[in-house]
Amino acid sequence: MEHVHDYLIIGGGMAADAAAKAIREVDPAANVGLVGAEAQPPYKRPPLSKALWKGDKSVADIDLATAASGAVLHMGRRIELLDRVARTARDDHGDSYRYRRLLLATGATPRRLPFEGGERIIHFRTLDDYQALRRYAKPGAFIAVIGGGFIGCELAASLCALGCKVSLLFPGGTIGAGRYPEGLARYLDAYYRDRGVDVRSGVRVEGSNPTDGGVELTLSDGSLLRVEAAVAGLGVTPNTALAEQAGLAIDNGIVVDAQLRSSDADIWAAGDVANFHNPALGRRLRVEHEDAAVSMGRHAGRAMAGVAGEYTVLPFFYSDLFDLGYEAVGLLDTRLEVVEDWREPNREGVVYYLDGGRVRGVLLWNTWDQVGAARELVAQAGPFDAATLHGRLPQKT
Numbered sequence: 001m002e003h004v005h006d007y008l009i010i011g012g013g014m015a016a017d018a019a020a021k022a023i024r025e026v027d028p029a030a031n032v033g034l035v036g037a038e039a040q041p042p043y044k045r046p047p048l049s050k051a052l053w054k055g056d057k058s059v060a061d062i063d064l065a066t067a068a069s070g071a072v073l074h075m076g077r078r079i080e081l082l083d084r085v086a087r088t089a090r091d092d093h094g095d096s097y098r099y100r101r102l103l104l105a106t107g108a109t110p111r112r113l114p115f116e117g118g119e120r121i122i123h124f125r126t127l128d129d130y131q132a133l134r135r136y137a138k139p140g141a142f143i144a145v146i147g148g149g150f151i152g153c154e155l156a157a158s159l160c161a162l163g164c165k166v167s168l169l170f171p172g173g174t175i176g177a178g179r180y181p182e183g184l185a186r187y188l189d190a191y192y193r194d195r196g197v198d199v200r201s202g203v204r205v206e207g208s209n210p211t212d213g214g215v216e217l218t219l220s221d222g223s224l225l226r227v228e229a230a231v232a233g234l235g236v237t238p239n240t241a242l243a244e245q246a247g248l249a250i251d252n253g254i255v256v257d258a259q260l261r262s263s264d265a266d267i268w269a270a271g272d273v274a275n276f277h278n279p280a281l282g283r284r285l286r287v288e289h290e291d292a293a294v295s296m297g298r299h300a301g302r303a304m305a306g307v308a309g310e311y312t313v314l315p316f317f318y319s320d321l322f323d324l325g326y327e328a329v330g331l332l333d334t335r336l337e338v339v340e341d342w343r344e345p346n347r348e349g350v351v352y353y354l355d356g357g358r359v360r361g362v363l364l365w366n367t368w369d370q371v372g373a374a375r376e377l378v379a380q381a382g383p384f385d386a387a388t389l390h391g392r393l394p395q396k397t
């Protein structure tokens with residue numbers, strides 16, 4: 001079967017949803033088609049590791065209502081071939097889609113453990129993964145969380161709060177090593193332990209064997225860990241295969257210009273898959289954050305519908321860890337010069353990451369409504385140091 005759309009969006013995540021809505025806003029008569037590999041229409045991904053576990057949001061609440069934009073949704077279909085000359089895409093059911101303008105919002109895929117572990121080892125990304133984990137994660141169940149990054153730490157906190165017995169396993173020295181200053185990282189380790197999480201730093205999971213009603217993990221320190229299920233958050237890789245096959249420029253993601261256009265003038269890219277230039281940082285970035293997915297999707301959608309403009313947003317990101325939380329912008333990298341400005345040590349304050357006197361990243365730890373001010377600091381030439389940054393944020397509103 002052939003489908004014909006003026007605007008075709010490949011991908012069914014938050015960037016795709018934002019683009020569909022933005023196109024319709026600019027061009028109310030637009031014929032928009034969206035093809036997504038997941039069975040569910042676009043939904044908010046961040047609650048999968050947070051609000052859905054607390055019970056203050058249900059699966060119905062995270063639906064983004066994309067169809068209300070008038071876009072035709074082709075869900076449960078994966079585009080396998082893109083022909084830029086014929087301006088067609090073909091899906092895994094053999095249907096083809098003709099387009100005038102195309103958005104690639106194919107997102108990212110979780111990295112996998114180096115062995116096949118069966119259905120009780122879940123590489124966490126999608127609503128299906130959440131539902132699979134939910135089957136095992138009951139109060140009192142032993143669950144291993146593999147990976148000490150954003151997803152692992154959030155899931156460990158959520159599962160622990162639910163009453164699971166959680167082991168958090170990661171190869172680094174501390175939770176968030178390399179991202180948070182050492183004192184804060186150590187505080188977090190203790191914070192997790194105090195709440196009952198079995199924090200095991202410096203270990204890798206090297207293999208697994210099924211057991212009666214669970215799985216036994218082989219750890220790099222020689223020990224074995226029996227759990228009912230394990231969930232892995234090992235980072236992601238951008239889904240560039242389709243763009244590569246079509247001959248678009250790729251460099252850690254699909255390379256886009258200031259308009260979010262790829263190396264083909266009729267194809268845009270947005271979200272986790274796009275590698276874009278940020279003027280405030282003066283460098284290219286590919287980030288995996290909600291704000292980036294939504295703002296880039298929206299920008300690309302408007303651009304596709306004819307509203308030109310440069311994408312200059314420095315996306316912010318956020319996380320919730322038990323009752324701690326933060327928002328942040330830019331580069332959180334402890335190889336940069338780190339300036340800590342605490343109102344209450346490790347509980348409330350701001351951490352700045354500097355390079356040659358310029359602020360390159362700001363971590364707003366339990367400090368709210370300061371994202372705009374933090375973005376402005378990153379855009380400023382400086383020079384800044386500990387003395388000039390002390391007490392600078394929060395700004396009075």
Ligand SMILES: Cc1cc2nc3c(=O)[nH]c(=O)nc-3n(C[C@H](O)[C@H](O)[C@H](O)COP(=O)(O)OP(=O)(O)OC[C@H]3O[C@@H](n4cnc5c(N)ncnc54)[C@H](O)[C@@H]3O)c2cc1C
Pocket residue numbers: 010011012013014015016035036037038045046047048049077078079080105106107108109124125126151239242270271272273287288289290291293316317318319320
């Ligand atoms: C559990 C979890 C918690 C998170 N929490 C936070 C948070 O607290 N703060 C924050 O800032 N960010 C968070 N993020 C990150 C944020 O959710 C992502 O950055 C954002 O969802 C990316 O959106 P996207 O649309 O670019 O890509 P994706 O969400 O990856 O969506 C891409 C979609 O395209 C589909 N697709 C891929 N290839 C094809 C193809 N060839 N044909 C058809 N469809 C295809 C995929 O199946 C997928 O449905 C979290 C992510 C996860 C997984």
